[in-house]
Amino acid sequence: MKPPVLRTTSPPLTLARTLRRVHLVCALIAVSLTGGSLMIVGMIRLQALENHNLQLLARSIAYSAEAAVVFNDQRAALDSIARIASSDEVESVSVFDIHGGRLATWQRTRNDSHEKIWGLVDRLPWRSAVAVPILNEGVPVGEIRLHGSPNGLLAFIVTGFLWIAAGMALSVASTLYLSRRIFNRITIPLGELARVTHQVRSARSFGQRVPPAHITELNDLASDFNALLEQLEKWEAGMQLENKSLAHQATHDSLTGLPNRTLFERRLAHEVERATRDKQRFAVLFLDADRFKEVNDTMGHAAGDKVLVAVAARVREQLRAGDLVARLGGDEFAALLSPLRDAEDASRVAWNIAVAMREPIVFDDGTTVMSSVSVGMAVYPDDALDGIGLIRAADIAMYLAKARRNKEWRYNAAGLRGRMVHFNE
Structure with a gap:
């Protein structure tokens, strides 16, 4: 089984090139048809004129050779036809008597170097030939048979072809010039449209x-x-x-505008990778608003929301520009402190948050409420080596801090380390 033959396809033509090619072909066809028609009409008209002229020449020769035919003088007959037949329009002349015998013949001398051309000319269908009777007092005594020379017709054909070729060359040049101007007004806008379409598709x-x-x-x-x-x-x-x-x-959280748990965990994972690569430390703070449930139950959800918004704003104010605070859900918040030189820096941030929470929260109706936060802290890589472990350690530390109020202490259980800080109002 023969392998399939792969056919290479040429790239498609551009619109401008296609239109120019069609325009050029149409122009050439039009010029060729017009030139060919003029050539045919001219040849027919020229042949008619040549026949008329040959008729006149033949009658002149018949009148001149009348006496030679009557007296059967071949020499005189040849001299009579030679004087007139030397014109370029005559190829050969023959004089016949009344019985059809050839009395004299004159033939134009041809160039032997052009024998092939003359052989072709002899076979041309439009060669002119006339036969005129020789009359003596109105009685036929012989006949003149005359063949016209094709030189004039050939000259007309050659000249006509040259004019047609010149016209075609001029038409081609004019067509290319005009088509370039015309097609530019078509193809340039279409090209711009294609360019803009490609930019929109590829780069939107x-x-x-x-x-x-x-x-x-x-x-x-x-x-x-x-x-x-x-x-x-x-x-x-x-x-x-x-x-x-x-x-x-x-x-982000819709109430406080802080990042939510999803964004916090994503940022924490990136921070673990960066700290591992650069051998740096950072801290995670886990914060819980104290007495939030009490405010929410006694004063309503609107008051509870205002407490959460106030806690979020005060915590955010105490962090550095590169730190992150997020609301994990309910009254739980988390902060990411990076980079960190030592755990004491994180403790100072927790202290600043606690101090900020000492200010009462004022509602729109003038009602005030006091709130505080419990903070658990975990440091990478001291307390855990991944994000889940750090959150878990800080969460446990925060709950232990909430249970052991007014004390700051270190928890270590089953290899899990965490620091807890609790501040009262």
């Missing part, structure tokens, strides 16, 4: 615009396409805003 660059065109239909197409791009640009901007809003909602 909806700010691109197609320039106006000189042709009404193409200009209308460009205007409609630009209007479509403007709508797509607005749609893209709206989608980006909506995506940003959805992304923010997916990673």
Whole structure:
């Protein structure tokens, strides 16, 4: 079984090249048909004129050779036809008597070097030949048979072909020049449209615009396409805003505006990788608002929400620019302190948070409420080597701190280390 033959396909032609090729072919066909028609009409007309002239020449020869035929003088007959037949229009002349006998013949001398050409000429169907009777007092005494020379016809054909070739060359040049100007007004706007379409498709660059065109239909197409791009640009901007809003909602708490647990855990995982690579330390603080349930139950959910917002704002104010605080859920918050020189730096941040919480929280109606936070702390890599372990250690430390009020102490159980800090109002 023979392997399949792979056929290479040539790249498609451009629109400009296709239009120029069609225009050029049409121009050549038109010039060729026009030139050919003129050549045929000219040849027919020229042959008619040549026959008429040969008729006149033959009658002149018949009148001149009348006496020679009557007296059967071959010499005189040859001299009579030679004087007139020397014209370029005559190829050969023969004189016949009344009985059909050849009395004299004159033949134009040909160039032997052009024998092939003359052989072709002899076979041409349009060679002119006439026969005229020789009259003596109105009675036929002989006949003149005359063949015209094809030189004039050949000269006309050669000249005609040269003119046709010149016309075709001029038509080609004019066609190329005019088609370039005409097609540029078509292909350049279409090329711009294709370029902008490619930019929009590949780079989603909806700010691109197609320039106006000189042709009404193409200009209308460009205007409609630009209007479509403007709508797509607005749609893209709206989608980006909506995506940003959805992304923010997916990673942030709607009440406090802080990052949620998902974003905090993602940032914590990246921080573990960075600290491991750079051999640095960082701390995780786990915070819980004290007496939040009491406020929520006695004063309502709106008051509880205001407490959470106030706690979030005060914690955020005490952190550095590169630190992160998130609401994990309910009244639980977490903070990521990075980088960290030692655990005492994290303890100072926890202390500043506790001091900030000593200020009462004032509601819109003037009601005030006191709140405090319990803080558990875990340091990487002292207390855990991964994000889950750090959160777990800080969480346990926070609950132990909440249970052992007014004390700061270190917890160590089953290899899990954590630091707990609790501050009262």
